[in-house]
Amino acid sequence: MTQKPAKGLAAKIGDKLDFAKSLISQPKTLGAIAPSSARMAKIMASVINVESGLPVLELGPGTGVITKAILDTGISADKVYSVEYDSCFLAGLNRRYPGVNFLQGDAFRISQIAKELGIEQFDCVISALPLLNFSPAQRLKLVKNALKLIGNERPMVQFSYGRRPPVPARPKYFSVVHMDSVFRNIPPARIWTYQRSGT
Ligand SMILES: C[S@@+](CC[C@H](N)C(=O)[O-])C[C@H]1O[C@@H](n2cnc3c(N)ncnc32)[C@H](O)[C@@H]1O
16 A cells, blocks of 8 residues: 555656756757656647557657557557657656557657658658757658658657747648647746648
8 A cells, every 4th residue: 555656756756857967968859848747748649549559659748648548549569659859767667567668769860760661651740859959940841750750641740849830831741730838847938749741
């Protein structure tokens, strides 16, 4: 009886330490001052269509708040692929979410990563990458490449701390829609969905 809360507390402290280590060593890569809120994670994961049977691609899991929300949709852990750059987070992620395919790598290489995995199509892409810390050209390339890995009417979900989408719409190629705002996130964030323009 007394063990469960203790485990939860240890995990929370471990997450905070991992986050603090990353904040000190890689502030630009982390791009946040606190882990994402559970509410934001739940909204982002709500786009998953578990019935599709397709895997889901997560980018920048960090402490795994969004990974948890993804698993809470009922998708099996082996269908979740998650690319994290910072090695600080990987041991904790693997320990807390066994079965999830955590890959240490650069999410800006997702086309090559998917090719190496032999996966042509994901159900959707859920990204917590700090896009505003990258150049507009890098951001645009990332969105275009992410959308190539999912079906025409499926979304890439991205949160961002700015008022505007981190990558503006390119009507010829893709649209962007404001899905929600989460004011209780630290800092408050907006959630955007990207979708390929009709063919
Ligand atoms: C805003 S934080 C995400 C916070 C996370 N949702 C949480 O609650 O802990 C951004 C995450 O993206 C990761 N990241 C940044 N650049 C990356 C890249 N090029 N490839 C993969 N992950 C990256 C960071 O290491 C960090 O874990």
